[in-house]
Amino acid sequence: MSGYSLGIEKIDELIGEIRSGSNIMMIGPPMSGKDDIINTIIYNGIKDENSVIFVSTREPGERVLEWFKQNDQDTFDAHIGIVDCVTKTLGMVASDTEYIKRASSPVDLTGIGVKISQFFEEFLMKKNIPNTRLCINSLSTILMYSNIQTVFRFLHVFTGRVKSANALGIYVVEDEMHDPQTIATLKQLFDGMIEIKSNGDGFAMRIVGFTPKPTPWFNYEIDGMNIILQESE
Template sequence: MGRVKTGIIGLDHLLGGGLPEKSSIMLIGPPGCGKTTLAQQFMSQGIKEKDGLMYVTLDAGPEEIESSMKSFGWKTKSPCLSFIDGYSWRVGEPKGKHVMSNLGNINELNIAISAVIDEQKKFVGKRSVFDSMSTLLIYANSSLVVKFIPVMIAKEKKAGYTNILILEEGVHDQKTVTTLNYVTDGVIEFKMEGDKRFLRVSRMKATKHKRDWVEFKVTDKGIVLM
């Protein structure tokens, strides 16, 4: 099985070279623990490799995402990067090519994802980020979201995407978390102890790995495992 580099050297080593190609990986942990930073670093690596990139952002506008990535010195302006903006409608500033008008309308999101997949057919390597499933679960019917996520994953896998999906810990009932764990190919957990951050690879398809907690720091260059 091919591997897709995250751009985080220590993590790629733990995973035998990177995430399994065409896999769907859930990042779960408390707010502020580094999940979004890891996802953005994953996308930055994709820009370097000239992969097709789909970034579904529901918690911040595309400009804020780009500003965050630039703060680490990562390139953001690339014809291979497409945002699906599910945030800007909340602040009355919807603009861009793929902008949602209401997060409660899952069909609108599904259409936008299909449109980006069609636009990025020419790319060999493809990556996607969904930040976050928690926000969609809050705004849309949760039972519909839980049914939509595996359909979305299957669609992106068929199209060749390696997918990172973010879930906030402590926000959802255990049944929802267990279901989302079941439909993804791997899980990376995050936790904080005081001012220290840790991650562990809880589960990963087709990968031999340790399940130990590993401390990491968010530096001015991104995530670095200790």
């Protein structure tokens, strides 16, 4: 069983391969480009012939697919499954498609769980793809509708499923939206973190938990599918 890499060059070199079954929290301030970073990680997963299960709580499934189409049409017939928690919440009628399954709302954790499990089965058992990435963007939206204990229970189950499926789980959290206790509670579930902070005019990121000490902070710029890092002071 091979591990995973994020597809962010310098960081991959520093932390090496991420062990299968790992769960990572990505936490950062609003508008720091987290969507682009998670999309890049997914994109690189698809390039590595991983399958990707993407739980979208902020954008309808079609919009998520659009991003991939715009950036690189070729990878589009990849094995991607989107759990769309938005469309039905907006009261729009839309049926499931090959790539998109829709949950009733971000409150409907039962439904979200069922759809994630269905994609896991499809990718691992039916299509025989050994490596899968589960990305939830974002836990913060789910936390707006359900309390921390509820979300903890949900994640407890699904971080466990990521482990037993030898997958990689990445969960996006908005910094500054939750109290420190909520973040501390969530952290117990994860093996590592991608931390993002604002740094003067821009933003910087580092990885915690996969090396004895956190990696240095890197200022970054996003250029399409590429995340370009520079070491910051």
